[in-house]
Amino acid sequence: MGDLLADHTTLRLGDPADRLHTHTDPTTWPDLLAELSSRTWVLGGGSNVLAPDAGHRGTVLIMATRGITTTHGPRGTVEVTARAGEPLAELVAHTVAHGLSGIEYLTGIPGTAGAAPVQNAGAYGQEIAHTLTTLTAHDHHTARTVRLTREQCRFGYRTSRFKPEPGRFTILDVTLRLTPRANAAPIPTRTWPKPSTSPSGRPHHWPKPPPA
Ligand SMILES: Cc1cc2nc3c(=O)[nH]c(=O)nc-3n(C[C@H](O)[C@H](O)[C@H](O)COP(=O)(O)OP(=O)(O)OC[C@H]3O[C@@H](n4cnc5c(N)ncnc54)[C@H](O)[C@@H]3O)c2cc1C
Structure with a gap:
Protein backbone atom coordinates (compact mmCIF):
# COMPACT_ATOMS: atom_id res chain seq x y z
CA MET A 1 0.00 0.00 0.00
CA ALA A 64 9.11 20.88 -0.58
CA THR A 65 11.91 22.85 -2.23
CA ARG A 66 13.33 25.40 0.20
CA GLY A 67 15.37 28.56 -0.22
CA ILE A 68 15.04 32.34 -0.08
CA THR A 69 17.20 34.78 -2.02
CA THR A 70 17.13 38.58 -2.15
CA THR A 71 18.20 41.19 -4.68
CA HIS A 72 17.87 44.97 -4.88
CA GLY A 73 14.66 46.15 -6.51
CA PRO A 74 13.76 49.56 -7.94
CA ARG A 75 13.43 52.68 -5.74
CA GLY A 76 15.00 51.15 -2.65
CA THR A 77 12.79 48.05 -2.61
CA VAL A 78 14.05 44.52 -2.10
CA GLU A 79 13.02 41.58 -4.28
CA VAL A 80 12.68 38.34 -2.35
CA THR A 81 12.43 35.04 -4.20
CA ALA A 82 11.22 31.97 -2.35
CA ARG A 83 11.14 28.43 -3.66
CA ALA A 84 7.71 26.81 -3.76
CA GLY A 85 8.10 24.61 -0.70
CA GLU A 86 9.18 27.40 1.62
CA PRO A 87 6.59 27.59 4.42
CA LEU A 88 4.78 30.91 4.12
CA ALA A 89 5.18 31.62 7.85
CA GLU A 90 8.95 31.12 7.59
CA LEU A 91 9.12 33.38 4.57
CA VAL A 92 7.29 36.07 6.54
CA ALA A 93 9.61 35.57 9.52
CA HIS A 94 12.65 35.84 7.24
CA THR A 95 11.49 39.06 5.63
CA VAL A 96 10.51 40.65 8.93
CA ALA A 97 13.88 39.68 10.43
CA HIS A 98 15.47 41.59 7.54
CA GLY A 99 13.31 44.67 8.19
CA LEU A 100 11.13 44.15 5.11
CA SER A 101 7.46 45.00 5.02
CA GLY A 102 4.66 43.81 2.74
CA ILE A 103 3.63 40.29 3.78
CA GLU A 104 3.64 40.44 7.58
CA TYR A 105 -0.13 39.88 7.89
CA LEU A 106 0.20 36.56 6.06
CA THR A 107 2.13 35.02 8.93
CA GLY A 108 -0.78 32.98 10.30
CA ILE A 109 -1.70 31.36 6.99
CA PRO A 110 -0.69 27.71 6.88
CA GLY A 111 0.96 26.34 3.76
CA THR A 112 3.72 27.08 1.31
CA ALA A 113 4.92 30.05 -0.72
CA GLY A 114 4.22 28.12 -3.94
CA ALA A 115 0.57 27.55 -3.09
CA ALA A 116 -0.10 31.11 -1.94
CA PRO A 117 -0.69 32.49 -5.47
CA VAL A 118 -3.20 29.72 -6.29
CA GLN A 119 -5.94 31.22 -4.17
CA ASN A 120 -4.20 34.57 -3.70
CA ALA A 121 -3.78 33.85 -0.01
CA GLY A 122 -4.43 36.81 2.21
CA ALA A 123 -5.44 38.05 5.62
CA TYR A 124 -6.48 41.35 7.18
CA GLY A 125 -6.49 43.19 3.88
CA GLN A 126 -3.07 42.02 2.75
CA GLU A 127 -2.76 39.41 0.01
CA ILE A 128 0.13 37.82 -1.84
CA ALA A 129 -0.90 39.62 -5.05
CA HIS A 130 -0.06 42.98 -3.47
CA THR A 131 3.67 42.25 -3.45
CA LEU A 132 4.15 39.46 -5.99
CA THR A 133 5.94 40.73 -9.09
CA THR A 134 6.63 37.47 -10.94
CA LEU A 135 6.59 33.74 -10.43
CA THR A 136 8.18 30.83 -12.21
CA ALA A 137 5.92 27.95 -13.14
CA HIS A 138 6.05 24.88 -15.29
CA ASP A 139 3.20 24.82 -17.78
CA HIS A 140 2.37 21.15 -18.25
CA HIS A 141 0.17 21.96 -21.29
CA THR A 142 2.98 23.53 -23.30
CA ALA A 143 5.81 21.63 -21.56
CA ARG A 144 7.60 24.95 -20.97
CA THR A 145 8.80 26.68 -17.84
CA VAL A 146 7.47 30.23 -17.87
CA ARG A 147 7.90 33.41 -15.87
CA LEU A 148 4.51 35.02 -15.24
CA THR A 149 3.96 38.60 -14.17
CA ARG A 150 1.39 39.61 -11.58
CA GLU A 151 -0.97 40.64 -14.39
CA GLN A 152 -0.57 37.27 -16.10
CA CYS A 153 -1.50 35.54 -12.83
CA ARG A 154 -4.96 37.22 -13.06
CA PHE A 155 -5.41 37.56 -9.33
CA GLY A 156 -8.78 38.24 -7.77
CA TYR A 157 -10.16 37.88 -4.28
CA ARG A 158 -8.94 34.42 -3.17
CA THR A 159 -8.50 33.37 -6.77
CA SER A 160 -6.09 33.46 -9.71
CA ARG A 161 -5.65 31.95 -13.17
CA PHE A 162 -4.28 28.81 -11.45
CA LYS A 163 -7.42 27.95 -9.53
CA PRO A 164 -9.71 27.10 -12.47
CA GLU A 165 -6.95 25.16 -14.24
CA PRO A 166 -5.80 22.61 -11.66
CA GLY A 167 -2.91 20.52 -12.92
CA ARG A 168 -1.82 22.91 -15.64
CA PHE A 169 0.89 24.82 -13.75
CA THR A 170 3.37 23.80 -11.09
CA ILE A 171 4.64 26.92 -9.36
CA LEU A 172 8.38 26.64 -8.74
CA ASP A 173 9.15 29.96 -7.07
CA VAL A 174 7.61 33.33 -6.29
CA THR A 175 9.23 36.78 -6.28
CA LEU A 176 7.91 39.53 -4.03
CA ARG A 177 8.83 43.21 -3.97
CA LEU A 178 9.08 44.38 -0.35
CA THR A 179 9.81 47.69 1.31
CA PRO A 180 12.46 48.22 3.98
CA ARG A 181 10.81 49.57 7.15
CA ALA A 182 12.39 50.08 10.54
CA ASN A 183 9.28 48.79 12.32
CA ALA A 184 8.39 45.78 10.12
CA ALA A 185 6.81 43.24 12.46
CA PRO A 186 4.36 40.36 12.19
CA ILE A 187 1.01 40.81 13.89
CA PRO A 188 1.06 39.08 17.29
CA THR A 189 -0.87 35.94 16.37
CA ARG A 190 -0.22 34.26 19.71
CA THR A 191 -2.27 36.83 21.55
CA TRP A 192 -5.34 36.45 19.32
CA PRO A 193 -8.44 35.06 20.97
CA LYS A 194 -9.31 31.52 19.88
CA PRO A 195 -11.97 31.28 17.14
CA SER A 196 -15.45 30.35 18.22
CA THR A 197 -16.33 26.91 16.90
CA SER A 198 -19.37 25.15 15.56
CA PRO A 199 -20.55 21.90 17.22
CA SER A 200 -18.44 19.96 14.71
CA GLY A 201 -15.39 21.71 16.08
CA ARG A 202 -14.81 23.60 12.82
CA PRO A 203 -14.14 27.32 13.23
CA HIS A 204 -16.99 29.46 11.94
CA HIS A 205 -15.52 32.78 12.98
CA TRP A 206 -11.92 33.90 12.76
CA PRO A 207 -11.31 36.75 15.17
CA LYS A 208 -9.56 39.92 14.13
CA PRO A 209 -6.20 40.62 15.77
CA PRO A 210 -6.17 43.09 18.62
CA PRO A 211 -5.28 46.66 17.68
CA ALA A 212 -1.53 47.27 17.62
C1 LIG B 1 -6.54 26.83 9.90
C2 LIG B 1 -6.43 27.41 8.51
C3 LIG B 1 -6.42 28.79 8.36
C4 LIG B 1 -6.33 29.36 7.08
N1 LIG B 1 -6.34 30.73 6.97
C5 LIG B 1 -6.25 31.28 5.74
C6 LIG B 1 -6.26 32.70 5.60
O1 LIG B 1 -6.34 33.46 6.56
N2 LIG B 1 -6.15 33.21 4.33
C7 LIG B 1 -6.05 32.40 3.24
O2 LIG B 1 -5.94 32.93 2.12
N3 LIG B 1 -6.05 31.06 3.35
C8 LIG B 1 -6.15 30.48 4.56
N4 LIG B 1 -6.17 29.12 4.68
C9 LIG B 1 -6.10 28.29 3.46
C10 LIG B 1 -4.67 27.82 3.11
O3 LIG B 1 -3.79 27.99 4.18
C11 LIG B 1 -4.12 28.58 1.90
O4 LIG B 1 -4.95 28.35 0.79
C12 LIG B 1 -2.69 28.17 1.56
O5 LIG B 1 -2.17 29.02 0.55
C13 LIG B 1 -2.60 26.71 1.09
O6 LIG B 1 -1.23 26.35 1.08
P1 LIG B 1 -0.77 24.84 1.03
O7 LIG B 1 0.70 24.82 0.76
O8 LIG B 1 -1.23 24.10 2.23
O9 LIG B 1 -1.55 24.33 -0.27
P2 LIG B 1 -2.25 22.93 -0.52
O10 LIG B 1 -3.41 22.78 0.40
O11 LIG B 1 -1.24 21.84 -0.54
O12 LIG B 1 -2.78 23.16 -2.02
C14 LIG B 1 -3.80 24.11 -2.26
C15 LIG B 1 -4.01 24.19 -3.78
O13 LIG B 1 -2.85 24.73 -4.39
C16 LIG B 1 -2.29 23.80 -5.33
N5 LIG B 1 -0.83 23.90 -5.18
C17 LIG B 1 -0.10 23.73 -4.04
N6 LIG B 1 1.20 23.96 -4.28
C18 LIG B 1 1.30 24.28 -5.60
C19 LIG B 1 2.39 24.61 -6.46
N7 LIG B 1 3.66 24.70 -6.03
N8 LIG B 1 2.12 24.85 -7.78
C20 LIG B 1 0.84 24.79 -8.24
N9 LIG B 1 -0.23 24.48 -7.48
C21 LIG B 1 0.00 24.23 -6.17
C22 LIG B 1 -2.86 22.45 -4.95
O14 LIG B 1 -2.94 21.58 -6.08
C23 LIG B 1 -4.24 22.83 -4.44
O15 LIG B 1 -5.12 23.03 -5.53
C24 LIG B 1 -6.25 28.52 5.94
C25 LIG B 1 -6.24 27.12 6.09
C26 LIG B 1 -6.34 26.57 7.36
C27 LIG B 1 -6.32 25.07 7.50
Missing part, protein backbone atom coordinates in the same frame (compact mmCIF):
# COMPACT_ATOMS: atom_id res chain seq x y z
CA GLY A 2 1.28 3.51 -0.86
CA ASP A 3 1.65 6.53 1.36
CA LEU A 4 -1.67 7.73 2.83
CA LEU A 5 -2.73 11.17 1.56
CA ALA A 6 -4.27 11.64 5.01
CA ASP A 7 -0.74 11.93 6.38
CA HIS A 8 -0.10 14.95 4.14
CA THR A 9 -3.33 16.93 4.48
CA THR A 10 -4.63 19.09 7.31
CA LEU A 11 -8.07 17.45 7.22
CA ARG A 12 -6.38 14.04 7.60
CA LEU A 13 -8.41 12.57 4.75
CA GLY A 14 -7.40 10.50 1.75
CA ASP A 15 -6.30 6.96 1.01
CA PRO A 16 -3.00 6.21 -0.75
CA ALA A 17 -1.79 7.64 -4.02
CA ASP A 18 -0.23 5.31 -6.59
CA ARG A 19 2.97 7.23 -6.01
CA LEU A 20 3.84 10.03 -3.63
CA HIS A 21 6.99 12.01 -4.28
CA THR A 22 8.36 14.78 -2.08
CA HIS A 23 10.33 17.18 -4.26
CA THR A 24 13.16 18.81 -2.31
CA ASP A 25 16.02 19.25 -4.79
CA PRO A 26 15.36 21.75 -7.62
CA THR A 27 18.24 20.33 -9.68
CA THR A 28 16.26 17.09 -10.09
CA TRP A 29 13.25 18.90 -11.60
CA PRO A 30 14.06 18.13 -15.28
CA ASP A 31 14.43 14.41 -14.55
CA LEU A 32 11.32 14.41 -12.40
CA LEU A 33 9.31 16.09 -15.14
CA ALA A 34 10.14 13.28 -17.52
CA GLU A 35 8.57 10.81 -15.06
CA LEU A 36 5.37 12.73 -14.31
CA SER A 37 2.14 11.73 -16.00
CA SER A 38 -0.86 13.93 -16.74
CA ARG A 39 -2.40 12.49 -13.57
CA THR A 40 -0.07 14.40 -11.26
CA TRP A 41 -1.56 16.27 -8.32
CA VAL A 42 0.69 18.97 -6.86
CA LEU A 43 0.49 19.67 -3.13
CA GLY A 44 2.20 22.12 -0.82
CA GLY A 45 1.36 21.87 2.86
CA GLY A 46 -1.98 20.18 2.19
CA SER A 47 -3.88 22.77 4.24
CA ASN A 48 -6.46 23.64 1.59
CA VAL A 49 -7.29 20.37 -0.12
CA LEU A 50 -9.85 17.66 0.29
CA ALA A 51 -8.11 14.43 -0.64
CA PRO A 52 -10.47 11.74 -1.95
CA ASP A 53 -11.22 8.68 0.18
CA ALA A 54 -10.28 6.60 -2.86
CA GLY A 55 -6.78 8.08 -2.89
CA HIS A 56 -5.24 9.32 -6.14
CA ARG A 57 -4.59 7.26 -9.26
CA GLY A 58 -1.35 8.85 -10.35
CA THR A 59 1.46 10.77 -8.68
CA VAL A 60 1.03 13.18 -5.81
CA LEU A 61 3.91 15.63 -5.95
CA ILE A 62 4.64 17.44 -2.70
CA MET A 63 6.56 20.64 -3.40
Whole structure:
Protein backbone atom coordinates (compact mmCIF):
# COMPACT_ATOMS: atom_id res chain seq x y z
CA MET A 1 0.00 0.00 0.00
CA GLY A 2 1.28 3.51 -0.86
CA ASP A 3 1.65 6.53 1.36
CA LEU A 4 -1.67 7.73 2.83
CA LEU A 5 -2.73 11.17 1.56
CA ALA A 6 -4.27 11.64 5.01
CA ASP A 7 -0.74 11.93 6.38
CA HIS A 8 -0.10 14.95 4.14
CA THR A 9 -3.33 16.93 4.48
CA THR A 10 -4.63 19.09 7.31
CA LEU A 11 -8.07 17.45 7.22
CA ARG A 12 -6.38 14.04 7.60
CA LEU A 13 -8.41 12.57 4.75
CA GLY A 14 -7.40 10.50 1.75
CA ASP A 15 -6.30 6.96 1.01
CA PRO A 16 -3.00 6.21 -0.75
CA ALA A 17 -1.79 7.64 -4.02
CA ASP A 18 -0.23 5.31 -6.59
CA ARG A 19 2.97 7.23 -6.01
CA LEU A 20 3.84 10.03 -3.63
CA HIS A 21 6.99 12.01 -4.28
CA THR A 22 8.36 14.78 -2.08
CA HIS A 23 10.33 17.18 -4.26
CA THR A 24 13.16 18.81 -2.31
CA ASP A 25 16.02 19.25 -4.79
CA PRO A 26 15.36 21.75 -7.62
CA THR A 27 18.24 20.33 -9.68
CA THR A 28 16.26 17.09 -10.09
CA TRP A 29 13.25 18.90 -11.60
CA PRO A 30 14.06 18.13 -15.28
CA ASP A 31 14.43 14.41 -14.55
CA LEU A 32 11.32 14.41 -12.40
CA LEU A 33 9.31 16.09 -15.14
CA ALA A 34 10.14 13.28 -17.52
CA GLU A 35 8.57 10.81 -15.06
CA LEU A 36 5.37 12.73 -14.31
CA SER A 37 2.14 11.73 -16.00
CA SER A 38 -0.86 13.93 -16.74
CA ARG A 39 -2.40 12.49 -13.57
CA THR A 40 -0.07 14.40 -11.26
CA TRP A 41 -1.56 16.27 -8.32
CA VAL A 42 0.69 18.97 -6.86
CA LEU A 43 0.49 19.67 -3.13
CA GLY A 44 2.20 22.12 -0.82
CA GLY A 45 1.36 21.87 2.86
CA GLY A 46 -1.98 20.18 2.19
CA SER A 47 -3.88 22.77 4.24
CA ASN A 48 -6.46 23.64 1.59
CA VAL A 49 -7.29 20.37 -0.12
CA LEU A 50 -9.85 17.66 0.29
CA ALA A 51 -8.11 14.43 -0.64
CA PRO A 52 -10.47 11.74 -1.95
CA ASP A 53 -11.22 8.68 0.18
CA ALA A 54 -10.28 6.60 -2.86
CA GLY A 55 -6.78 8.08 -2.89
CA HIS A 56 -5.24 9.32 -6.14
CA ARG A 57 -4.59 7.26 -9.26
CA GLY A 58 -1.35 8.85 -10.35
CA THR A 59 1.46 10.77 -8.68
CA VAL A 60 1.03 13.18 -5.81
CA LEU A 61 3.91 15.63 -5.95
CA ILE A 62 4.64 17.44 -2.70
CA MET A 63 6.56 20.64 -3.40
CA ALA A 64 9.11 20.88 -0.58
CA THR A 65 11.91 22.85 -2.23
CA ARG A 66 13.33 25.40 0.20
CA GLY A 67 15.37 28.56 -0.22
CA ILE A 68 15.04 32.34 -0.08
CA THR A 69 17.20 34.78 -2.02
CA THR A 70 17.13 38.58 -2.15
CA THR A 71 18.20 41.19 -4.68
CA HIS A 72 17.87 44.97 -4.88
CA GLY A 73 14.66 46.15 -6.51
CA PRO A 74 13.76 49.56 -7.94
CA ARG A 75 13.43 52.68 -5.74
CA GLY A 76 15.00 51.15 -2.65
CA THR A 77 12.79 48.05 -2.61
CA VAL A 78 14.05 44.52 -2.10
CA GLU A 79 13.02 41.58 -4.28
CA VAL A 80 12.68 38.34 -2.35
CA THR A 81 12.43 35.04 -4.20
CA ALA A 82 11.22 31.97 -2.35
CA ARG A 83 11.14 28.43 -3.66
CA ALA A 84 7.71 26.81 -3.76
CA GLY A 85 8.10 24.61 -0.70
CA GLU A 86 9.18 27.40 1.62
CA PRO A 87 6.59 27.59 4.42
CA LEU A 88 4.78 30.91 4.12
CA ALA A 89 5.18 31.62 7.85
CA GLU A 90 8.95 31.12 7.59
CA LEU A 91 9.12 33.38 4.57
CA VAL A 92 7.29 36.07 6.54
CA ALA A 93 9.61 35.57 9.52
CA HIS A 94 12.65 35.84 7.24
CA THR A 95 11.49 39.06 5.63
CA VAL A 96 10.51 40.65 8.93
CA ALA A 97 13.88 39.68 10.43
CA HIS A 98 15.47 41.59 7.54
CA GLY A 99 13.31 44.67 8.19
CA LEU A 100 11.13 44.15 5.11
CA SER A 101 7.46 45.00 5.02
CA GLY A 102 4.66 43.81 2.74
CA ILE A 103 3.63 40.29 3.78
CA GLU A 104 3.64 40.44 7.58
CA TYR A 105 -0.13 39.88 7.89
CA LEU A 106 0.20 36.56 6.06
CA THR A 107 2.13 35.02 8.93
CA GLY A 108 -0.78 32.98 10.30
CA ILE A 109 -1.70 31.36 6.99
CA PRO A 110 -0.69 27.71 6.88
CA GLY A 111 0.96 26.34 3.76
CA THR A 112 3.72 27.08 1.31
CA ALA A 113 4.92 30.05 -0.72
CA GLY A 114 4.22 28.12 -3.94
CA ALA A 115 0.57 27.55 -3.09
CA ALA A 116 -0.10 31.11 -1.94
CA PRO A 117 -0.69 32.49 -5.47
CA VAL A 118 -3.20 29.72 -6.29
CA GLN A 119 -5.94 31.22 -4.17
CA ASN A 120 -4.20 34.57 -3.70
CA ALA A 121 -3.78 33.85 -0.01
CA GLY A 122 -4.43 36.81 2.21
CA ALA A 123 -5.44 38.05 5.62
CA TYR A 124 -6.48 41.35 7.18
CA GLY A 125 -6.49 43.19 3.88
CA GLN A 126 -3.07 42.02 2.75
CA GLU A 127 -2.76 39.41 0.01
CA ILE A 128 0.13 37.82 -1.84
CA ALA A 129 -0.90 39.62 -5.05
CA HIS A 130 -0.06 42.98 -3.47
CA THR A 131 3.67 42.25 -3.45
CA LEU A 132 4.15 39.46 -5.99
CA THR A 133 5.94 40.73 -9.09
CA THR A 134 6.63 37.47 -10.94
CA LEU A 135 6.59 33.74 -10.43
CA THR A 136 8.18 30.83 -12.21
CA ALA A 137 5.92 27.95 -13.14
CA HIS A 138 6.05 24.88 -15.29
CA ASP A 139 3.20 24.82 -17.78
CA HIS A 140 2.37 21.15 -18.25
CA HIS A 141 0.17 21.96 -21.29
CA THR A 142 2.98 23.53 -23.30
CA ALA A 143 5.81 21.63 -21.56
CA ARG A 144 7.60 24.95 -20.97
CA THR A 145 8.80 26.68 -17.84
CA VAL A 146 7.47 30.23 -17.87
CA ARG A 147 7.90 33.41 -15.87
CA LEU A 148 4.51 35.02 -15.24
CA THR A 149 3.96 38.60 -14.17
CA ARG A 150 1.39 39.61 -11.58
CA GLU A 151 -0.97 40.64 -14.39
CA GLN A 152 -0.57 37.27 -16.10
CA CYS A 153 -1.50 35.54 -12.83
CA ARG A 154 -4.96 37.22 -13.06
CA PHE A 155 -5.41 37.56 -9.33
CA GLY A 156 -8.78 38.24 -7.77
CA TYR A 157 -10.16 37.88 -4.28
CA ARG A 158 -8.94 34.42 -3.17
CA THR A 159 -8.50 33.37 -6.77
CA SER A 160 -6.09 33.46 -9.71
CA ARG A 161 -5.65 31.95 -13.17
CA PHE A 162 -4.28 28.81 -11.45
CA LYS A 163 -7.42 27.95 -9.53
CA PRO A 164 -9.71 27.10 -12.47
CA GLU A 165 -6.95 25.16 -14.24
CA PRO A 166 -5.80 22.61 -11.66
CA GLY A 167 -2.91 20.52 -12.92
CA ARG A 168 -1.82 22.91 -15.64
CA PHE A 169 0.89 24.82 -13.75
CA THR A 170 3.37 23.80 -11.09
CA ILE A 171 4.64 26.92 -9.36
CA LEU A 172 8.38 26.64 -8.74
CA ASP A 173 9.15 29.96 -7.07
CA VAL A 174 7.61 33.33 -6.29
CA THR A 175 9.23 36.78 -6.28
CA LEU A 176 7.91 39.53 -4.03
CA ARG A 177 8.83 43.21 -3.97
CA LEU A 178 9.08 44.38 -0.35
CA THR A 179 9.81 47.69 1.31
CA PRO A 180 12.46 48.22 3.98
CA ARG A 181 10.81 49.57 7.15
CA ALA A 182 12.39 50.08 10.54
CA ASN A 183 9.28 48.79 12.32
CA ALA A 184 8.39 45.78 10.12
CA ALA A 185 6.81 43.24 12.46
CA PRO A 186 4.36 40.36 12.19
CA ILE A 187 1.01 40.81 13.89
CA PRO A 188 1.06 39.08 17.29
CA THR A 189 -0.87 35.94 16.37
CA ARG A 190 -0.22 34.26 19.71
CA THR A 191 -2.27 36.83 21.55
CA TRP A 192 -5.34 36.45 19.32
CA PRO A 193 -8.44 35.06 20.97
CA LYS A 194 -9.31 31.52 19.88
CA PRO A 195 -11.97 31.28 17.14
CA SER A 196 -15.45 30.35 18.22
CA THR A 197 -16.33 26.91 16.90
CA SER A 198 -19.37 25.15 15.56
CA PRO A 199 -20.55 21.90 17.22
CA SER A 200 -18.44 19.96 14.71
CA GLY A 201 -15.39 21.71 16.08
CA ARG A 202 -14.81 23.60 12.82
CA PRO A 203 -14.14 27.32 13.23
CA HIS A 204 -16.99 29.46 11.94
CA HIS A 205 -15.52 32.78 12.98
CA TRP A 206 -11.92 33.90 12.76
CA PRO A 207 -11.31 36.75 15.17
CA LYS A 208 -9.56 39.92 14.13
CA PRO A 209 -6.20 40.62 15.77
CA PRO A 210 -6.17 43.09 18.62
CA PRO A 211 -5.28 46.66 17.68
CA ALA A 212 -1.53 47.27 17.62
C1 LIG B 1 -6.54 26.83 9.90
C2 LIG B 1 -6.43 27.41 8.51
C3 LIG B 1 -6.42 28.79 8.36
C4 LIG B 1 -6.33 29.36 7.08
N1 LIG B 1 -6.34 30.73 6.97
C5 LIG B 1 -6.25 31.28 5.74
C6 LIG B 1 -6.26 32.70 5.60
O1 LIG B 1 -6.34 33.46 6.56
N2 LIG B 1 -6.15 33.21 4.33
C7 LIG B 1 -6.05 32.40 3.24
O2 LIG B 1 -5.94 32.93 2.12
N3 LIG B 1 -6.05 31.06 3.35
C8 LIG B 1 -6.15 30.48 4.56
N4 LIG B 1 -6.17 29.12 4.68
C9 LIG B 1 -6.10 28.29 3.46
C10 LIG B 1 -4.67 27.82 3.11
O3 LIG B 1 -3.79 27.99 4.18
C11 LIG B 1 -4.12 28.58 1.90
O4 LIG B 1 -4.95 28.35 0.79
C12 LIG B 1 -2.69 28.17 1.56
O5 LIG B 1 -2.17 29.02 0.55
C13 LIG B 1 -2.60 26.71 1.09
O6 LIG B 1 -1.23 26.35 1.08
P1 LIG B 1 -0.77 24.84 1.03
O7 LIG B 1 0.70 24.82 0.76
O8 LIG B 1 -1.23 24.10 2.23
O9 LIG B 1 -1.55 24.33 -0.27
P2 LIG B 1 -2.25 22.93 -0.52
O10 LIG B 1 -3.41 22.78 0.40
O11 LIG B 1 -1.24 21.84 -0.54
O12 LIG B 1 -2.78 23.16 -2.02
C14 LIG B 1 -3.80 24.11 -2.26
C15 LIG B 1 -4.01 24.19 -3.78
O13 LIG B 1 -2.85 24.73 -4.39
C16 LIG B 1 -2.29 23.80 -5.33
N5 LIG B 1 -0.83 23.90 -5.18
C17 LIG B 1 -0.10 23.73 -4.04
N6 LIG B 1 1.20 23.96 -4.28
C18 LIG B 1 1.30 24.28 -5.60
C19 LIG B 1 2.39 24.61 -6.46
N7 LIG B 1 3.66 24.70 -6.03
N8 LIG B 1 2.12 24.85 -7.78
C20 LIG B 1 0.84 24.79 -8.24
N9 LIG B 1 -0.23 24.48 -7.48
C21 LIG B 1 0.00 24.23 -6.17
C22 LIG B 1 -2.86 22.45 -4.95
O14 LIG B 1 -2.94 21.58 -6.08
C23 LIG B 1 -4.24 22.83 -4.44
O15 LIG B 1 -5.12 23.03 -5.53
C24 LIG B 1 -6.25 28.52 5.94
C25 LIG B 1 -6.24 27.12 6.09
C26 LIG B 1 -6.34 26.57 7.36
C27 LIG B 1 -6.32 25.07 7.50
